[in-house]
Amino acid sequence: MIKVLDRLLLFLYTLIIGISVVFFLTASFGWVPIETSGNFVRNLYYEGSTAYPAIAIGLFVLLVTCRFFYVSVRRGRGQVPSIDQRTDFGDIRISLETVENLALKSAGRVRGVKDMKAKVSVSDAGLDIVIRAVVDGESSIPELSEDMQRSVKNHIEEITGIPVAGVSVFVANVMQSQAFKSRVE
Template structure:
């Protein structure tokens, strides 16, 4: 629940508490609530509409399905096995680091209908073949994640963000010397 939702929840709770006091006063015979309602019907209607919309928001936040499951579930004969998305991201990162020339990487794993989808952002050494490196990253990540976790890897997208900073500096210095 975000900060705005927490603020709305606090205000909603105060409004409901205030309304319960007003309703109790009406039940005990206080006619001033009826007088307020008859003199300000539009204001009461607007307040009721706002409270109703806020209540609906909290119902849907609580009962709505999450956008992304936190774990992949395997059903086995002995029960369920849950592997967190974070664990799968760590496995993908470990496999990608095994490829020579890859550095500064970040992984993101998203569950899909038939397994997971993996997105990896990497930096590569500038003197290496980028298509060959990205192909190696895809193959290593697929093999490692599937063999280690048993989760099907549907596809792997590799984004080459940048060239490795340490290697880029060495090449420019070397080319000046030559």
């Protein structure tokens, strides 16, 4: 409802500003005789029938200007990307950062994974999760990837109740094992 009201106010505001600009441009080019302009200004001072509508329009433009200024500087609720769900009891909003942290937590339980980053995006089919990982190089990368995918998908769906469309694993690097050679003397 508020968005519709703001659009209506914006339409009226631009209409009034447009008419005012056209009036001032025609006066600036000299297309309006000075006597007509003088009569209009004199009527603003002495005639209530001219002054009251001008005051009303001026106050309306001032209020709409304040409203648009407020809308432009306020911090909106939609700043943090989130997933919104409606239940029988009310609304639930889960931030994408929360889902990323849950994905990292469940992927971290898989043996052989060292360093990870997660990126979550929302699609019509559900959540698309990309895990960037560094592995230890001791385990099979396809098996590690499948374990991570399965773990992340099941954990996210169980905890959040949101379907996961896919989990992509990007193995960025392999950790160098620190093998120390013992020296016999």
